Amino acid sequence: MSVIYILWLREVKKYLRSxxxxxxxxxxxxxxxxxxxxxxxxxxxxxxxGKYIQFMAPGVIGMxxxxxxxxxxxxxLWDRQFGFLKETLVAPVPRLLIMIGRTLxxxxxxxxxxxLIFVVTLIVGFRPASLLAVxxxxxxxxxxxxxxxxxxxxxxxxxxxxxxxxMVMNFLVMPLFFLSGAIYPLEGLPKVLAAFTRVDxxxxxxxxxxxVLIGRTHFGVTxxxxxxxGVGILFVxxxxxxxxxxxx
Amino acid sequence: xxxxxxxxVQHVVxxxxxxxxxxxxxxxxxxGEIFAFLGPNGAGKTTTIKMLTTLLxxxxxxxxxxxxxxxxHQNEVRRRFGVxxxxxxxxxxxxxxxxxxxxxxxxxxxxxxxxxRSETLLKMFELWDRRDDLVKTFSGGMKxxxxxxxxxxxxxxxxxxxxxxxxxxxxxxxxxxxxxxxLNRAEGVTVFLTTHYMDEAxxxxxxxxxxxxxxxxxxxxxxxxxxxxxxxSLEAAFLKLTGTTIRDESATAADQMRQVSRVWRR
Numbered sequence: 001m002s003v004i005y006i007l008w009l010r011e012v013k014k015y016l017r018s019x020x021x022x023x024x025x026x027x028x029x030x031x032x033x034x035x036x037x038x039x040x041x042x043x044x045x046x047x048x049x050g051k052y053i054q055f056m057a058p059g060v061i062g063m064x065x066x067x068x069x070x071x072x073x074x075x076x077l078w079d080r081q082f083g084f085l086k087e088t089l090v091a092p093v094p095r096l097l098i099m100i101g102r103t104l105x106x107x108x109x110x111x112x113x114x115x116l117i118f119v120v121t122l123i124v125g126f127r128p129a130s131l132l133a134v135x136x137x138x139x140x141x142x143x144x145x146x147x148x149x150x151x152x153x154x155x156x157x158x159x160x161x162x163x164x165x166x167m168v169m170n171f172l173v174m175p176l177f178f179l180s181g182a183i184y185p186l187e188g189l190p191k192v193l194a195a196f197t198r199v200d201x202x203x204x205x206x207x208x209x210x211x212v213l214i215g216r217t218h219f220g221v222t223x224x225x226x227x228x229x230g231v232g233i234l235f236v237x238x239x240x241x242x243x244x245x246x247x248x
Numbered sequence: 249x250x251x252x253x254x255x256x257v258q259h260v261v262x263x264x265x266x267x268x269x270x271x272x273x274x275x276x277x278x279x280g281e282i283f284a285f286l287g288p289n290g291a292g293k294t295t296t297i298k299m300l301t302t303l304l305x306x307x308x309x310x311x312x313x314x315x316x317x318x319x320x321h322q323n324e325v326r327r328r329f330g331v332x333x334x335x336x337x338x339x340x341x342x343x344x345x346x347x348x349x350x351x352x353x354x355x356x357x358x359x360x361x362x363x364x365r366s367e368t369l370l371k372m373f374e375l376w377d378r379r380d381d382l383v384k385t386f387s388g389g390m391k392x393x394x395x396x397x398x399x400x401x402x403x404x405x406x407x408x409x410x411x412x413x414x415x416x417x418x419x420x421x422x423x424x425x426x427x428x429x430x431l432n433r434a435e436g437v438t439v440f441l442t443t444h445y446m447d448e449a450x451x452x453x454x455x456x457x458x459x460x461x462x463x464x465x466x467x468x469x470x471x472x473x474x475x476x477x478x479x480x481s482l483e484a485a486f487l488k489l490t491g492t493t494i495r496d497e498s499a500t501a502a503d504q505m506r507q508v509s510r511v512w513r514r
């Protein structure tokens with residue numbers, strides 16, 4: 001337990017200390033909120049879908065959690081050669097504990113970052129249906145964070161070169177975001193696109209957060225949470241397995 | 249120092265695909281000695297250290313550290329050694345104290361012993377005054393000293409140092425070897441080091457093994473190696489044993505990343 005705790009604490013401490021990074025990481029969600037949020041707002045309204053900012057705020061929160069989680073795992077690549085990771089790999093503790101500590105730490109950081117963006121969305125005009133729904137929304141957010149932190153651990157354990165990072169960003173992280181229904185409704189999509197959105201775990205995350213916060217959902221919150229739990233367990237197991245095979 | 253072997257390597261082979269990094273190497277390291285591993289780039293020094301420190305499994309042959317097989321008794325072996333890798337493995341966003349503290353938890357060192365030992369080591373390595381500063385504000389020499397201090401926190405029997413003085417100025421190198429020598433005498437910890445600097449090996453090591461193309465080509469004290477080759481310096485003996493051809497290794501992913509890290513550090 002103390003091993004998991006100290007590795008978790010390490011991630012959280014580092015996050016809280018990196019003030020500049022925290023501010024910098026607000027950049028892209030802010031851009032999505034301001035530019036897309038206000039830019040597409042009138043079209044959305046004219047289509048009879050209501051206020052766009054209401055619709056997209058949960059999507060931007062989901063995006064932030066996705067990006068933060070994936071980044072912490074990919075940073076592992078660097079950490080393995082020039083950082084602290086090697087120190088943990090020769091320590092007399094099971095790899096599983098190290099993986100759990102790192103993943104929970106990364107997920108916690110992602111949730112904190114999501115909370116920060118949640119506050120920002122409130123400032124730009126997002127209004128949840130009820131404040132009582134907020135804790136449940138954060139449960140869904142935590143699930144998203146665990147899923148992608150575990151996936152990132154699996155990727156970070158599997159690729160060897162820094163160029164792989166670019167690949168992961170372009171061919172995995174960006175599609176995960178764009179296919180998730182974070183910025184457009186899932187109703188009435190072309191069949192192929194609809195099929196892709198359904199295999200994207202983030203889709204259920206964003207749908208769940210949106211369902212809880214503004215009562216608009218495509219799959220139903222129960223199904224969303226069930227899918228997230230299932231995928232979460234699967235990804236944590238996959239990440240743990242890849243991490244156990246890691247050679248320094 | 250005793251004659252008991254704390255490390256025993258017998259007919260060890262390690263291949264990566266078609267490349268054989270270590271080719272039938274056998275040697276012993278005695279408990280309490282300072283043992284230097286010399287060899288040109290790509291001779292198999294780091295691969296040997298990685299096998300002894302449980303990070304790689306040998307393709308064939310047997311390894312033993314304090315009577316235990318690193319491939320069979322991973323955790324027991326890990327508790328018995330400390331290691332300073334060629335590339336840094338400190339967390340530079342944390343303080344010196346925090347780095348030691350995490351190490352202590354990972355190695356199950358009880359809290360009060362952890363604190364006492366951290367204090368002793370930080371004072372010995374002249375880092376006590378900077379204990380609450382972030383490691384990223386440290387010089388190269390300070391980082392290396394902190395890594396060695398960390399490697400010793402759990403009172404290991406063997407300390408592995410893989411090119412610990414690479415990139416350090418002569419003052420830092422000198423200070424580091426004085427400290428390592430003192431430690432070896434005071435605590436009896438066996439030191440297994442690799443280096444490119446012949447003068448360092450000559451100065452600190454009791455025995456030296458020269459490895460080339462994955463094979464041990466000579467082993468003995470500095471005087472013995474000089475005598476064996478009829479050379480008047482260790483450097484000349486080394487060149488006689490390994491030849492003067494420059495080894496061009498093909499770059500690995502780690503080398504490419506090392507390049508990038510150098511650019512970023514400037």
